[in-house]
Amino acid sequence: MTSALVLIGGVSALYVVQFRNYLLFHGLVEVFSILVAFSVFILSWHAIEDIESPFIAVMGVSYLFIGGVDLLHTLAYKGMGVFPEAGADLPTQLWIFGRYVEAWSLLGAALLGFVAARRTSVDVQWDERTLSFLAAAYALVVGIGLSTVFVFDVFPTTYVEGSGLTSFKISSEYGIVGLLAITLALLYGFRERFATRVYQLLAASIVLTMGAELAFTFYVDVYGISNAVGHFFKMGSFYLVYLAVVKTGIRDPQKTLYREIARREAETRKFKRAADYSGHAIMITDAEGTIQYVNQSWEEMTGYSAAEATGRNPHILSSGEHDDRFYEEFWGTIQNGEVWEGEIINERKNGERFVISQTAAPIVDDDEEIQHFVAVNDDITEQKAYEAELENDLQRSVTQLQVLGRVLRHNIRNEMSVIIGNAETIAEDASDDVAQRASVIVDEGNRVLEHAEKQREIVELLLEPSNRRPLSLAEVIESVSEELQRRHPEAAIAVEEFEDVQVRTLPEIEQALTEVVENAIVHSDREHPAVTIAVWSVDGRVEVRVEDDGPGIPAAEQRVISEDADISALLHSSGMGLWLVDQIVAKSGGVLHFDDADPRGSVVTLALPRASAEKKHVVSPPR
Known part of the structure; x- marks a missing residue:
């Protein structure tokens, strides 16, 4: 309230003074604007290490030279006596020159601020060195401009005694208004970089400056009312700059000089809160x-x-x-x-x-x-400790299972050997009926031993799995077919010609293929079982198809590889062998599936990941 009363009183006093002593009025208004300009420069320069707003930085340096030109304008004004022979044209020339410096400076500052607000890659460090270069550039430009007035006398005439303003002066005022209008538009484009009140004060200051320039296009007498109105507008414009930059910069620098720093500090606080939570x-x-x-x-x-x-x-x-x-x-x-x-x-x-x-x-x-x-x-310290404890428990359990498995298999082999041996003796010495029953005991005993052996293979696969590696499929098939042909000479094992490929699989894949082919031979209902092995390449995978002409694989045994398999099918049928095959294929990154052959029999397919193609290798059926 007090500030408003002082302002109103000051403006009223100046209004009265301009009627009685216009020269004093002019001097007071100009000195006020010069002091504000110098204050803006001093405040900006001393905040040089922390200024991140290009608008404030350029504005601060430019106002030193704007204030300097305005000081010359004031001293050259008609009646001051500093330049007695110059007349009214000299101060008017200095006025126009000063306003050009101000308009172009504000436009340049606004343009830099606009670009910086939209492109974070514009990275100018507004340090003492940068502002010194900027001040040197201003000194050069202003020096050249003043030399056109004082030294070379080539600056266009702006005022003619008796007739008033020249067309150059009037058109220059309109041009300056245009530059300020562009500045105002650019300033609006990055207004979020200022505190709301600071932006409003700067925008209002530019509007008043535009009003002042328009007022200065009408006067004929340098002491006229139009001239006075223009100076009131100018004083108002610089007063708003004082409020926006000088007063706010001292009382609350985060709103002007350190606005960007304050914004980043706020973002940092948000980040810290987010990081902590x-x-x-x-x-x-x-x-x-x-x-x-x-x-x-x-x-x-x-x-x-x-x-x-x-x-x-x-x-x-x-x-x-x-x-x-x-x-x-x-x-x-x-x-x-x-x-x-x-x-x-x-x-x-x-x-x-x-x-x-x-x-x-x-x-x-x-x-x-x-x-x-x-x-x-x-x-994850506790998690790793828990994992280590689980690993130790698992290793202990594996060791115990391995020992238990070896003991059980050893006992089963020993005891079943005794049972089979006695049954064979009985079969040789007893009557036909008893001998037949003894033969059944021998067969079932051998089957128990086969189950025990498959159980050992399954346990070893689960507890100590091998690593995948490239294998020659031709060599695997040739080895399997030759070995099974030797074991089962009554069977006809045919291998269709194929181009050898490398498959990336477990070494146990040979065991799996042996299980599939032998299962087809052993469970065939024909005197001379026929088994065909074929290889196909499909979509980056290799399919090994084993086709037989037997009775087919019972549905109960096929279900042992599914998730809903009945455990009794696994424990009490030859499905244990198929389950082992499925585990080997799965751990090799492949898939096992069954189909019916035409007109009878089964097709078991082992789909395996392909490694790389090799030279053609023809695999012939064993003789």
């Missing part, structure tokens, strides 16, 4: 690996406070568990712009070791240059 331990370093930020979870996990960690290298957490190659691979990955994921054994401040699951990635600018690295960590 994320549940992850977060660390950010600069491009050299120096810690710049850690959140509360990181402090709790490591025992280091943010103050202790900031400025240091993450090596403070090194436990010595990882060698140089590990860290070289880590830094090489993220420095190449890639994301690194893995587990690290670190050491807390108190010396306690802990395990983290870490995801580390680079943070790049718009030019794809790495500026920071961020690491998101989770403490």
Whole structure:
């Protein structure tokens, strides 16, 4: 309220003064605007290290020279006596020149601010060196402009005694108004970079400046009312600049000089809150690996406070568990712009070791240059301990099962050997009826031994699986067909000609193929079973098809490879062999499936992943 009363009183006093002593009125108005201009420069220059707004930076430097030209204009004004022989044209020339400097400066500042607001890649450091270069450029331009007035006398005439303003002066005023209108539009385009009140004050200042320039197009007498109105507008314009930059810059610098810094600090506070509530331990370093930020979870996990960690290298957490190659691979990955994921054994401040699951990635600018690295960590120490305990329990269970399995199989073999031996003796010495029953005992005993052997193979496969590797399918099929032809000379095993391929599979695939072919021979109802092995390449996979002319595979045995298999089918049928085949094929990355042959029999297909094609190799049926 007091400020408003003082302002009203000052303007009223100036209004009265301009009627009684226009020269005094003019001097007071110009001195006020000059003081505001110099104040804007001084405030901006002393905030040089923290200014990030190009508009304020350019405006601050330009107002030093605008105030200087206005000072010359004031001293040259008619009646001041500093330039007694110059007349009214000199101050008018200086006025126009000063307004051109002001209009072009504001336009340039607004253009830089507009571009910077939309393109974060515009990265100008408004430090003392930059502003010194800018001030030197202004000094050069203003010096050349003043030399056209004072030295070379080539600046166009702006005022003629008795007739008033020249066309150059009037058209220049309109041109200046146009430049200011463009400035106002650009300023609106990045208004969000200012506090609302600061933007409103700057925009109103430009509007008043435009009004002043229009008023200065009408006067004939330099002491006339139009001239006075223009100066009132100018005083109002500079008063608004004073409120927007000088007063606000002193009382609340975050709204003007440090607006961008305040905005970034607000964003930083939001990020810190989000990081603290994320549940992850977060660390950010600069491009050299120096810690710049850690959140509360990181402090709790490591025992280091943010103050202790900031400025240091993450090596403070090194436990010595990882060698140089590990860290070289880590830094090489993220420095190449890639994301690194893995587990690290670190050491807390108190010396306690802990395990983290870490995801580390680079943070790049718009030019794809790495500026920071961020690491998101989770403490998995308890999880790893639990996994180790489970692993130990599992290993103990596996060992116990292996021992138990060996003992059971040993006992079964020994006891069944005794049973089979006695049954064979009985079959030889007893009557036909008893001998037949003894033969059944021998057959069932041998079947029990076969089951025990398959059980051993299954247990070994499950507990100690082999690694996949490329195998020649021709060699596998040739080995299987020759061996089974030797065991079962009554069977006709045919291998269709095919081009050899490499399959990436377990070595046990030969065992699986043997099981399928032998199962077809043993369970055939024909005197001379016929089995055909064919190989097909389908969509990057290799299919081995075993077709027989037997009675087909019972549905109960086929179901043992499905998830809803009846356990009795697995324990009490030859389906155990098919289940073993399915496990080998599945662990090889393949699929096992059954089809009916035409007109009778079964087709068992082992679909396996292909490795690479090899030279053609013809596999012939064994003789």
